[in-house]
Amino acid sequence: xxxxxxxxxxxxxxxxxxxxxxxxxxxxxxxxxxxxxxxxxxxxxxxxxxxxxxxxxxxxxxxxxxxxxxxxxxxxxxxxxxxxxxxxxxxxxxxxxxxxxxxxxxxxxxxxxxxxxxxxxxxxxxxxxxxxxxxxxxxxxxxxxxxxxxxxxxxxxxxxxxxxxxxxxxxxxxxxxxxxxxxxxxxxxxxxxxxxxxxxxxxxxxxxxxxxxxxxxxxxxxxxxxxxxxxxxxxxxxxxxxxxxxxxxxxxxxxxxxxxxxxxxxxxxxxxxxxxxxxxxxxxxxxxxxxxxxxxxxxxxxxxxxxxxxxxxxxxxxxxxxx
Amino acid sequence: xxxxxxxxxxxxxxxxxxxxxxxxxxxxxxxxxxxxxxxxxxxxxxxxxxxxxxxxxxxxxxxxxxxxxxxxxxxxxxxxxxxxxxxxxxxxxxxxxxxxxxxxxxxxxxxxxxxx
Amino acid sequence: xxxxxxxxxxxxxxxxxxxxxxxxxxxxxxxxxxxxxxxxxxxxxxxxxxxxxxxxxxxxxxxxxxxxxxxxxxxxxxxxxxxxxxxxxxxxxxxxxxxxxxxxxxxxxxxxxxxxxxxxxxxxxxxx
Numbered sequence: 001x002x003x004x005x006x007x008x009x010x011x012x013x014x015x016x017x018x019x020x021x022x023x024x025x026x027x028x029x030x031x032x033x034x035x036x037x038x039x040x041x042x043x044x045x046x047x048x049x050x051x052x053x054x055x056x057x058x059x060x061x062x063x064x065x066x067x068x069x070x071x072x073x074x075x076x077x078x079x080x081x082x083x084x085x086x087x088x089x090x091x092x093x094x095x096x097x098x099x100x101x102x103x104x105x106x107x108x109x110x111x112x113x114x115x116x117x118x119x120x121x122x123x124x125x126x127x128x129x130x131x132x133x134x135x136x137x138x139x140x141x142x143x144x145x146x147x148x149x150x151x152x153x154x155x156x157x158x159x160x161x162x163x164x165x166x167x168x169x170x171x172x173x174x175x176x177x178x179x180x181x182x183x184x185x186x187x188x189x190x191x192x193x194x195x196x197x198x199x200x201x202x203x204x205x206x207x208x209x210x211x212x213x214x215x216x217x218x219x220x221x222x223x224x225x226x227x228x229x230x231x232x233x234x235x236x237x238x239x240x241x242x243x244x245x246x247x248x249x250x251x252x253x254x255x256x257x258x259x260x261x262x263x264x265x266x267x268x269x270x271x272x273x274x275x276x277x278x279x280x281x282x283x284x285x286x287x288x289x290x291x292x293x294x295x296x297x298x299x300x301x302x303x304x305x306x307x308x309x310x311x312x313x314x315x316x317x318x319x320x321x322x323x
Numbered sequence: 324x325x326x327x328x329x330x331x332x333x334x335x336x337x338x339x340x341x342x343x344x345x346x347x348x349x350x351x352x353x354x355x356x357x358x359x360x361x362x363x364x365x366x367x368x369x370x371x372x373x374x375x376x377x378x379x380x381x382x383x384x385x386x387x388x389x390x391x392x393x394x395x396x397x398x399x400x401x402x403x404x405x406x407x408x409x410x411x412x413x414x415x416x417x418x419x420x421x422x423x424x425x426x427x428x429x430x431x432x433x434x435x436x437x438x439x
Numbered sequence: 440x441x442x443x444x445x446x447x448x449x450x451x452x453x454x455x456x457x458x459x460x461x462x463x464x465x466x467x468x469x470x471x472x473x474x475x476x477x478x479x480x481x482x483x484x485x486x487x488x489x490x491x492x493x494x495x496x497x498x499x500x501x502x503x504x505x506x507x508x509x510x511x512x513x514x515x516x517x518x519x520x521x522x523x524x525x526x527x528x529x530x531x532x533x534x535x536x537x538x539x540x541x542x543x544x545x546x547x548x549x550x551x552x553x554x555x556x557x558x559x560x561x562x563x564x565x566x567x
Contacts, residue, residue: 014451021458037474044481052509053488054498063525075532079539093464101457113445115494126510142499142511158519165526172533193403312529
């Protein structure tokens with residue numbers, strides 16, 4: 001009975017996704033397509049939750065449904081593309097897509113059945129990592145342990161990629177200059193409700209950052225949530241006030257500082273006669289060394305992601321546009 | 324306890340019916356402001372009833388405390404969002420039709436495009 | 440029948456992937472192409488997470504009384520992929536904003552026409 005209910009949820013969420021993408025193909029209005037994409041990201045986050053991936057669902061909801069929608073709306077405002085776009089049916093494209101899809105479906109004949117516990121992918125590394133997390137790192141969240149400690153190099157690369165994206169957007173758009181207006185447009189309800197909300201969002205961001213070891217969470221989600229508090233402030237109170245709170249000049253420095261914190265943690269391990277990013281060298285007890293290492297590394301990641309996300313938002317909102 | 328389980332089932336059922344009503348109203352009502360009314364049914368009573376049903380089922384644990392906080396946040400933030408949407412529509416020039424002249428779906432979409 | 444149900448997820452995911460690819464090929468607007476790319480990306484993520492699911496498993500957070508945990512390795516991979524995906528989307532959107540400044544339009548056909556006819560002046564268009 002519970003098995004069938006689970007299957008029903010799975011099938012209905014996937015059906016939602018298919019319907020949303022159909023609607024996005026057929027619409028001519030770019031605003032509608034952007035909002036449908038936001039809904040698509042949110043339903044994908046629900047699907048991830050159904051497939052037992054809590055960290056991934058968290059990240060997809062914060063990053064995909066939250067930040068990507070805000071970013072696309074900012075870009076739409078700048079390109080002025082709310083009006084209808086040309087609709088182009090491509091028969092050749094349809095043919096290519098159908099052939100590729102058929103080839104891929106033929107390829108899935110070898111795939112293991114969904115949920116099969118004896119599939120090859122579950123046999124070697126996964127039980128070993130779950131075992132090693134309990135012995136050597138001793139934190140409940142296995143995904144954080146693997147991300148920050150066992151696969152620390154990859155996460156370092158990812159942090160540098162996020163930083164480079166911030167640099168690229170800075171090079172393309174610049175930080176912009178927002179003239180200090182007078183008072184922003186009076187909106188009593190929003191002002192009063194949003195102020196405690198921003199406080200709650202910032203506290204929640206810090207909670208997610210430091211509880212990433214014990215439950216779902218970690219540096220990436222925390223950075224995005226923390227930045228969205230400031231983005232909310234900017235949307236409700238005006239960009240000039242937001243730039244007074246967090247000046248645009250310190251954001252690139254924070255992003256670089258995040259990457260540097262990560263690198264310095266790795267270098268500190270070298271000073272302890274161990275390989276780069278081996279946290280056992282950070283303390284006399286290897287397990288507490290791992291804890292310290294994961295804390296520092298996640299802090300670096302959170303800082304870099306927060307600064308880059310806010311930087312990208314400032315860049316998009318600071319471009320002068322003719323209205 | 325039987326009665327708490329029964330109460331939880333009733334809450335979940337009612338919450339589901341109200342959410343369905345809100346969705347139906349969102350599809351069938353004629354104009355933007357009336358559709359916002361329909362959506363507010365979902366956010367003010369539909370979703371909180373669903374969560375209360377889950378709280379009654381879970382019992383007196385930390386998870387229930389987190390769910391109560393979620394209800395409070397949802398009940399405070401959703402009407403604010405509706406208010407922000409109405410202000411944005413009014414700012415864009417689409418004011419509500421007080422004389423009830425709009426009768427059908429197609430008429431209102433034309434009104435929305437004309438006033439942009 | 441069981442085989443059909445077991446593979447159902449994969450087929451729907453491939454269908455979504457192909458629809459995303461069709462949006463990229465068939466739309467002439469650059470922002471719609473980015474949306475199609477995002478759909479393609481998200482469906483690849485769903486495919487990977489489907490691989491990691493184990494029947495009767497629970498999320499990979501170590502708690503008492505739990506025997507089977509879902510595979511945590513696809514979760515780690517997709518976490519990285521989501522963040523990298525949003526980074527590339529933001530760079531793509533910044534490029535579209537600059538293309539609009541230089542060419543005056545975000546439609547691919549118009550941009551190709553302008554390139555062929557050489558009737559734009561890229562030096563004089565810049566952010567003020």
